[in-house]
Amino acid sequence: MKIASKLIVFVLFFFILNGCANSYKISTIDTVNVDDYSVYVFRLCEKIRVEGTQRFLLCDTDCKPNDINSLEGIQVREELYFLIEKQGNKVIYLTTKTDRSFDIEPDIFNSEAHKEFVFVDDLENVYYGILDKNSIIFTNKNEILKFEIAPREDSSCNYRISxxxxxxxxxxxxxxxxxxxxxxxxxxxxxxxxxxxVLAIKENRKYELDSLQTIKLTGKRIVFKGKRDSIRRSQRKRLKYHPEFD
Known part of the structure; x- marks a missing residue:
């Protein structure tokens, strides 16, 4: 599957292309309770026209997720996630794997289960930032990256990056x-x-999904831990932006 969207290219430029080029020493050891965060989702859809051409569009409108499975000729092609602290200013940005295959039907974004769950198994990178007034700020020892947020109503249910x-x-x-x-x-x-x-683990499931409880930084690993199962990933390759640096 070839994603010919300038939006995705631009996002990948900042967050994925350089994801493995980290040269700083990771020093933070911390545990994040997922229940302390609200989940915000960006979904990019692709519409296949009759003549075979493709068009990219937002999957969701008016802050309501559309049931893509019921729309003919439209599929979800990319998802990105913000976890925003409910009683604080911390932000966790999550990207999905870029090497997944769209040849399997249904693919990872268009199954029935994805209406209710975000699967930790499909995540690629984890970045930690701070929500500061109208900006989300990510830092490492060599860079400060600032996302400016478009004006929001008090009851707004979205964050639009301007x-x-x-x-x-x-x-x-x-x-x-x-x-x-x-x-x-x-x-x-x-x-x-x-x-x-709900963020969930499916890697080792037998009869039911395991909801994600914590994201733990151990110095060398990211550990996604549920009630029963856990997934351990290399922290050095997946954290370009991080709360503390040495």
Whole structure:
């Protein structure tokens, strides 16, 4: 499956392309209780037209998730997630694997189970940031990446990213130290809507899914722990942005 969306290319540029290029020493040991966070989801859909051409669009409108399985010719092609602290200002950004196959029907985003669950098994990278007024800020020892949030109503159920600003100590790039307006570039907004979906582990399940309880940083590993099962992943390869640095 080839995702020819400039939006995805741009997001991957910041969060996935450089995900394995970490040179800093990870020092934080911490445990996050998932129940302390609300889940916000960005879903990108693809519509296959009669003539065979493709068009990308937001899967969800008016802060309500559409039942994509019931819409002919439309499938979910990408999902990204924010976990935003309910009583605080911490943000956890989660991306999904880029090497998954769309040849299996249904693929990982278009099964019935995905109406209710986000599967930890499908996650690729974990990034820690801070919600500061109208910005979400991610840092590492060489870079500060700021997501500016479009104005929201008091009762708003979404976060729409309006601009990006990257300040880096590394070699300058074309977009470094420049405020990038997503509205001027993309027809599809980067919008995360509040979701009732539950983070779950399916890797070792036998009869039922195991809901995710904690995300633990151990210095060398990320441990996704449920009530019964757990998944251990290399922390060094998956954390580009992190709460503390040495």
């Amino acid at each position: 601009t990006l600003l990257s300040n880096s100590k590394e070699d300058p790039t074309v977009i470094n130290n420049r405020l990038i307006s997503l509205q001027d570039i993309y027809s599809v907004p980067l919008q995360f809507i509040k979701s009732e979906r």
